[in-house]
Amino acid sequence: DTEVTQTPKHLVMGMTNKKSLKCEQHMGHRAMYWYKQKAKKPPELMFVYSYEKLSINESVPSRFSPECPNSSLLNLHLHALQPEDSALYLCASSQDFMRPQETQYFGPGTRLLVL
Amino acid sequence: AQKVTQAQTEISVVEKEDVTLDCVYETRDTTYYLFWYKQPPSGELVFLIRRNSFDEQNEISGRYSWNFQKSTSSFNFTITASQVVDSAVYFCALRSWAGTASKLTFGTGTRLQVTL
Numbered sequence: 560d561t562e563v564t565q566t567p568k569h570l571v572m573g574m575t576n577k578k579s580l581k582c583e584q585h586m587g588h589r590a591m592y593w594y595k596q597k598a599k600k601p602p603e604l605m606f607v608y609s610y611e612k613l614s615i616n617e618s619v620p621s622r623f624s625p626e627c628p629n630s631s632l633l634n635l636h637l638h639a640l641q642p643e644d645s646a647l648y649l650c651a652s653s654q655d656f657m658r659p660q661e662t663q664y665f666g667p668g669t670r671l672l673v674l
Numbered sequence: 675a676q677k678v679t680q681a682q683t684e685i686s687v688v689e690k691e692d693v694t695l696d697c698v699y700e701t702r703d704t705t706y707y708l709f710w711y712k713q714p715p716s717g718e719l720v721f722l723i724r725r726n727s728f729d730e731q732n733e734i735s736g737r738y739s740w741n742f743q744k745s746t747s748s749f750n751f752t753i754t755a756s757q758v759v760d761s762a763v764y765f766c767a768l769r770s771w772a773g774t775a776s777k778l779t780f781g782t783g784t785r786l787q788v789t790l
Contacts, residue, residue, distance in 0.1 A: 601781065659770060668717040670717065
């Protein structure tokens with residue numbers, strides 16, 4: 560079963576709000592990813608967790624704070640976002656980040672609108 | 675550095691037509707992996723295929739087929755007898771054995787519109 564779930568599907572928040580995006584996978588994968596995708600653009604990598612440790616932070620502003628409570632869960636905490644942060648946020652997982660042949664499986668995404 | 679080019683921004687076809695989506699890649703590595711993903715309007719990226727650089731055998735899966743040619747650094751995707759449900763954005767992606775921090779590099783995507 561290649562399924563990654565994400566909640567919520569849609570989120571509208573003000574610039575002073577604090578919210579969290581959640582991602583879950585039950586494939587036994589040890590790598591989890593957050594991507595940001597703007598309209599008509601490819602996904603852009605934000606963070607990579609490998610074996611529950613942050614491996615890559617693509618110079619993402621600190622108003623985005625990732626968390627990996629366990630190997631199945633990945634959160635993205637949002638605080639003081641800007642309207643330009645409005646995008647589709649995709650979570651993905653793969654068996655092992657260090658192995659480039661491993662396929663990344665994506666969740667359905669959270670559509671975020673910052674007002 | 676690695677790069678993926680999908681020169682076709684948008685393609686429109688009538689149902690039952692065949693359509694080929696082009697993908698050209700650049701990498702200095704001899705070991706690399708190519709992927710195709712489909713992104714319907716719902717937003718989820720759906721994995722379609724993975725191909726490694728040592729396997730140039732073409733692959734067919736139902737109405738889908740892929741033509742991998744190392745000589746031209748291309749990994750093209752053909753949909754035979756297209757259907758309305760094929761309407762989506764298709765991304766080609768590349769990841770190479772380029773160290774511990776290699777990332778999945780996406781092309782800019784090709785939007786396919788299939789009409790009745």
